[in-house]
Amino acid sequence: MAETTPATNPALLALRTQIDAVDRELLSLLNRRASLAQEVGEVKKKEGSVAFRPEREAQVIDGLKAKNPGPLHSDSVAPIWREIMSACRALETPTRVAYLGPAGTFSEEAALGFFGSSIVKVQCASIDEVFRTTSAGAADFGVVPVENSTEGVVARSLDLFLTEPLFIIGETSLAVRQNLLRKENSLANVSAVCAHPQALAQCHGWLSNHLPQVERRPVSSNAEGARLASLDPSLAAIASERAASEFGLHVVGPAIQDDPHNRTRFAILTHPLRHPQPQASGHDCTSLVVSVTNRPGAVHDMLVPLKQHGVSMTRFESRPARSGQWEYYFYIDIQGHPDQPAVATALKELRSVCAFFKVLGTYPIDVH
């Protein structure tokens, strides 16, 4: 049974006294760290440089994970230090982050996971608005989904990378657990299931088995679906547990995604005039979008420079170029940073064989 009276066990009391002392030491150390970050902020202001350094944050976390003696689990190191650095960064300058809202979306979870919770949240109504808000400078950074392990690419994000003047400075990925949420604690008499089209697709099998006759209603985000379900008891929504508590809904179907390993990858965007490209962290990725003229062997030729210079490719996606000529844009991720001579040479040679070539960004590989 849960403990309801004050603890009297002397061993427990003694241990808690020690924990209190350690916490006070930690607080004092954290404040020392925060003062140093404030001084770093002053130095950066004088030299006119930016506060957020994704490569430095990645190195801090990588370094601590490598030296962690335990018993603290290594997976706990990244979230703890992300929060510490988020709080320290907020003392240097506010970080305004745009993402697909409202509160409770997976995009919000990704934004908080990447930047920590000491941010200014800028909630947007669509992926287009995240790009526009970040381009216009109403947010310093934007967080957009780019790929889901069940459903594939998020086409709108990839298309906007082509036209918007933003570049990628980071990535983060989330395990996506979808749940059926309702105001009533029952699966009976559901008139429609409201969710983002990606979520409806990720739960296709479960919906076909459990609610075969029920309308599937696409809405702008899962959290918007949850908001609608909180207003109309006949509706159900597919969304996160966070959204359930945000909108006071019951989880009537937990983990209903067809793939138990369902993950979504997000890109962190910024404007090149407001933020420089991150410096090399030692574990970096470079994202590009290219096209080649439609001739036999063109795609093969395009990849030869990567092979010749030993640069490994971790992603290769195609999207129709909408020219009506069966032409495609290829979204490519390679490992490495253009500061590395082999990467720089491979990119130079690749550019020379492409009809279109744009570097979308260079950034530290996700260290969660």
Ligand SMILES: O=C(O)C(=O)C[C@]1(C(=O)O)C=C[C@@H](O)C=C1
């Ligand atoms: O090292 C810096 O440049 C800092 O500003 C300090 C710090 C940190 O708290 O460690 C905070 C923000 C930056 O994004 C990187 C690291």
